[in-house]
Amino acid sequence: MAKYVLHRLLLAIPTLLVLSLITFLLSALAPGDPVALRLGQHADPAARARLRHELGLDRPLHEQYFTYLGNAVRGDFGKTYRTEVPVREIMSEGIPYTFTLAFWAMAVAVAAGIGFGVLAAVYQNTWVDRAAMVVTLIGVSIPAFVLAPLLILLLAVRLGWLPVAGWEGPQYLILPALVLAGRPAALIARLTRTQMVEVLRQDYIRTAYAKGLTRGQVIRRHALRNALLPVLTVIGTAFGYLLTGSFVVETIFAIPGVGMQSISAIFEREYLVIQATVMLAAVGFVLVNLLVDLLYGILDPRVRAGFRRKA
Amino acid sequence: MLAALAALTFLSGCATSTRPKGDANTGTTASAQTLRYPLLTEPTTMDPARVEDGPTIDVLQHLYDGLVQWNEKNEVVPNLAESWTVSPDGRVYTFKLKQGVKFHNGDPVTAQDFVYSINRALDPKTQSTVAGTYLNDILGAEDVLAGKAQTAKGVEAVGDHTLRITLDQPKAYFLSKLTYPTAYAVSRRAIEEGGDRWTEKPVGTGPFILDQWAHHSMVRLRANPDYHEGRPKLDGIERPILLDTRTRHSKFENGELHMTDVTMGDYDRDKNDPKLKDNLKIYPRPAIFYVSMNQKAFPPFQKKQVRQAFNHAVDKDTLIRVAMRDVPKRANGILPPGIPGYDPNLKGLEYNPEKARQLLAEAGYPGGKGFPALTLTFREKQADMRRFAEAMADQLEKNLGIQVSLREMEWGSFLDARNKGELPFYYLRWMADYLDPQDFLSIMLRTGTSENGANYSNPEFDRLVDQADVMQDPQKRIELYRKAERIAVDDAAWIPLYFQTDVELWNPAVKGVRESLMGHLPHKQTYLDGPN
Numbered sequence: 001m002a003k004y005v006l007h008r009l010l011l012a013i014p015t016l017l018v019l020s021l022i023t024f025l026l027s028a029l030a031p032g033d034p035v036a037l038r039l040g041q042h043a044d045p046a047a048r049a050r051l052r053h054e055l056g057l058d059r060p061l062h063e064q065y066f067t068y069l070g071n072a073v074r075g076d077f078g079k080t081y082r083t084e085v086p087v088r089e090i091m092s093e094g095i096p097y098t099f100t101l102a103f104w105a106m107a108v109a110v111a112a113g114i115g116f117g118v119l120a121a122v123y124q125n126t127w128v129d130r131a132a133m134v135v136t137l138i139g140v141s142i143p144a145f146v147l148a149p150l151l152i153l154l155l156a157v158r159l160g161w162l163p164v165a166g167w168e169g170p171q172y173l174i175l176p177a178l179v180l181a182g183r184p185a186a187l188i189a190r191l192t193r194t195q196m197v198e199v200l201r202q203d204y205i206r207t208a209y210a211k212g213l214t215r216g217q218v219i220r221r222h223a224l225r226n227a228l229l230p231v232l233t234v235i236g237t238a239f240g241y242l243l244t245g246s247f248v249v250e251t252i253f254a255i256p257g258v259g260m261q262s263i264s265a266i267f268e269r270e271y272l273v274i275q276a277t278v279m280l281a282a283v284g285f286v287l288v289n290l291l292v293d294l295l296y297g298i299l300d301p302r303v304r305a306g307f308r309r310k311a
Numbered sequence: 312m313l314a315a316l317a318a319l320t321f322l323s324g325c326a327t328s329t330r331p332k333g334d335a336n337t338g339t340t341a342s343a344q345t346l347r348y349p350l351l352t353e354p355t356t357m358d359p360a361r362v363e364d365g366p367t368i369d370v371l372q373h374l375y376d377g378l379v380q381w382n383e384k385n386e387v388v389p390n391l392a393e394s395w396t397v398s399p400d401g402r403v404y405t406f407k408l409k410q411g412v413k414f415h416n417g418d419p420v421t422a423q424d425f426v427y428s429i430n431r432a433l434d435p436k437t438q439s440t441v442a443g444t445y446l447n448d449i450l451g452a453e454d455v456l457a458g459k460a461q462t463a464k465g466v467e468a469v470g471d472h473t474l475r476i477t478l479d480q481p482k483a484y485f486l487s488k489l490t491y492p493t494a495y496a497v498s499r500r501a502i503e504e505g506g507d508r509w510t511e512k513p514v515g516t517g518p519f520i521l522d523q524w525a526h527h528s529m530v531r532l533r534a535n536p537d538y539h540e541g542r543p544k545l546d547g548i549e550r551p552i553l554l555d556t557r558t559r560h561s562k563f564e565n566g567e568l569h570m571t572d573v574t575m576g577d578y579d580r581d582k583n584d585p586k587l588k589d590n591l592k593i594y595p596r597p598a599i600f601y602v603s604m605n606q607k608a609f610p611p612f613q614k615k616q617v618r619q620a621f622n623h624a625v626d627k628d629t630l631i632r633v634a635m636r637d638v639p640k641r642a643n644g645i646l647p648p649g650i651p652g653y654d655p656n657l658k659g660l661e662y663n664p665e666k667a668r669q670l671l672a673e674a675g676y677p678g679g680k681g682f683p684a685l686t687l688t689f690r691e692k693q694a695d696m697r698r699f700a701e702a703m704a705d706q707l708e709k710n711l712g713i714q715v716s717l718r719e720m721e722w723g724s725f726l727d728a729r730n731k732g733e734l735p736f737y738y739l740r741w742m743a744d745y746l747d748p749q750d751f752l753s754i755m756l757r758t759g760t761s762e763n764g765a766n767y768s769n770p771e772f773d774r775l776v777d778q779a780d781v782m783q784d785p786q787k788r789i790e791l792y793r794k795a796e797r798i799a800v801d802d803a804a805w806i807p808l809y810f811q812t813d814v815e816l817w818n819p820a821v822k823g824v825r826e827s828l829m830g831h832l833p834h835k836q837t838y839l840d841g842p843n
Contacts, residue, residue: 033727038438044457047435084356084507093526152561164562166551167528254553256527263554264353265529 012286023278027271034081077276097257102242105180113185117192139186148179148252165254176253184238195227236292348570351555357510359492360439362434375515381827387486401481408472412539416496422468446495450477487745518543544838546673563628573814598742598811606772607766609735611695616674618803622660623667624710642807649828652792664710679712689738691719748792767804
């Protein structure tokens, strides 16, 4: 098991290296000069040359990349061009907000997704099923930047039940978590339904009924546990969506997380912040997927046996 | 466990940061006299020497003071300077400072603080991108900016409460430049004690004190009880940082903000909304939107007839109605209303498609034949500008037979390309840094200045503005600028389009806001009265 984890972590290194190279090159080639950002367009050429040297921008690109990489491994992503604040500090300020939002969005997505999926499967081909699938179809199709203003208009402006945006108490979390949960909830619901329908046709389910168990017991003890295994994978993928989705949702709902910081960084051309965000997202994605695979192993003995063989 | 962690995170905010704690829910409870209005972006700095963007200036003008300030009549009036005298040759300004003014940390303000603040702003180590623009008229400023001197010869403390500033030449607009934050007083002790992070706890003399800067979330200010003009009526100001236009609008509708900006798209809806229409406020701003015809990058623009033809071919009234909901005022000239020298009787080059075609034919392009391909470039993601540019390109095609393609550019790239002189034809805005015609005519259209992206050149124009820039007699000075403006308009140096007008929504409870052409003045007299 430990070897498997190590193997997976080693496999992630080339992925992260390639990604770091791409983000570095994109930042280096993007328009806008960091020196001009700090000193202005019409600064003294000597002062510009001095700062360019200080920032290491006068060195060859490959040298700059290796310096960046070396520092990044130590958790040093440099300082912002304009305000000279360490990027690590900006990230550490934003992560708790993004994490909190992602956590609650995922909690809503899992609860609603599994609930809708199970209902749809149990009442397969009835109006319940069709209604659940229509709702989830809307959930998958409607982007956050459309859903958010709609919910704001309805629940905040028209009904006045919730605040519009900000981060001033738990009630401020409800709308953004709902918006961010929409798409993963819909995906989880559709997959849960498919899996449940499949599992409910199995012989052991019929056997369970024959033993005299109630429908609730059969679903909880036998059907759901088996049906949920593939759903775990979707949760892993959904995590990626939560990170990218948070860019939009945090901006609309004024949540000072990594997403909103990145949007500001893009406007301000603070490329080091953008690089750090991409790397952070990549590391997070790799770790969550690893976690999902390990959970798979814990829940499914067949996969666990696979770990041993590989190890 | 995870849930507990997430919940804890919600309450604690940024546990690992060494900067002041950053979530809005840890702030003080807002009193009934707390004004809430949004910041459109995270403040770029709390250092007045370095600030260059409007939203941040609006925060800093509450924290710091300068020698002088704007009033509601757009006049420069005393602030920390009680009075001043100007030498007969117009080069030496002697300011008498107010007695008993204190920084937020209790230190008294003396003339030496201004000597320090101005030299600090000029010091290359401060990396101010704006000191060169606003303080460069001071004798010796250029040497400090270039790193050749530590202090500017032209700034001296003559006793504790007398400051003398000597200019390199007489400049009638100098006092206007001192209204900009680069010249504000900063506390040397606070900066030296605060080290790299002093801007997290800025110390000024302003009517409000920074209570909390929750990065990317909220800026909170509280009233300065010892303010030299008396304590502000408000207890505090809250500035939630809201990047999204729709969010700001919805928060206003929901009663979560007292004021907010309004886009032209929303304006159309709001003016017909019975709940909102009475809350709309329209303000002219000292800014012009114009089209620059770059004579170096696009040789046909070197012909005056071509430039005039383009001017006569654009029906500004229709464009303003179609693209701008009839809000902004048509620009016939360069100087916006409110800027000294603005000429309401200036007719400019009127819409006359027949004359436009004739001029173009005289220039050698009858019916637009043989005219090289032309692209109009403008800043991306500006819906109003895009609509305007599309309609303007249609008019040029219809009236001149010239095909104009449109190109939207990311702002940074746009500025780069424009500063390198690569854009032949672009649509841009210029907003006053201070209310003086020099800031428009001499800066934008004098031969060879860095902002003269049109590469316009007329020796007579240059002679007039050079003379006006150093002239002491205000009346004669304005006359010279007016003459220069008429020359530039007749030469069709630009296509002046319209003057900026801002639309805002205000809760009726907000009272006592002082407004100038430059924007809201510091909320020293503002208060909230009634349900809000």
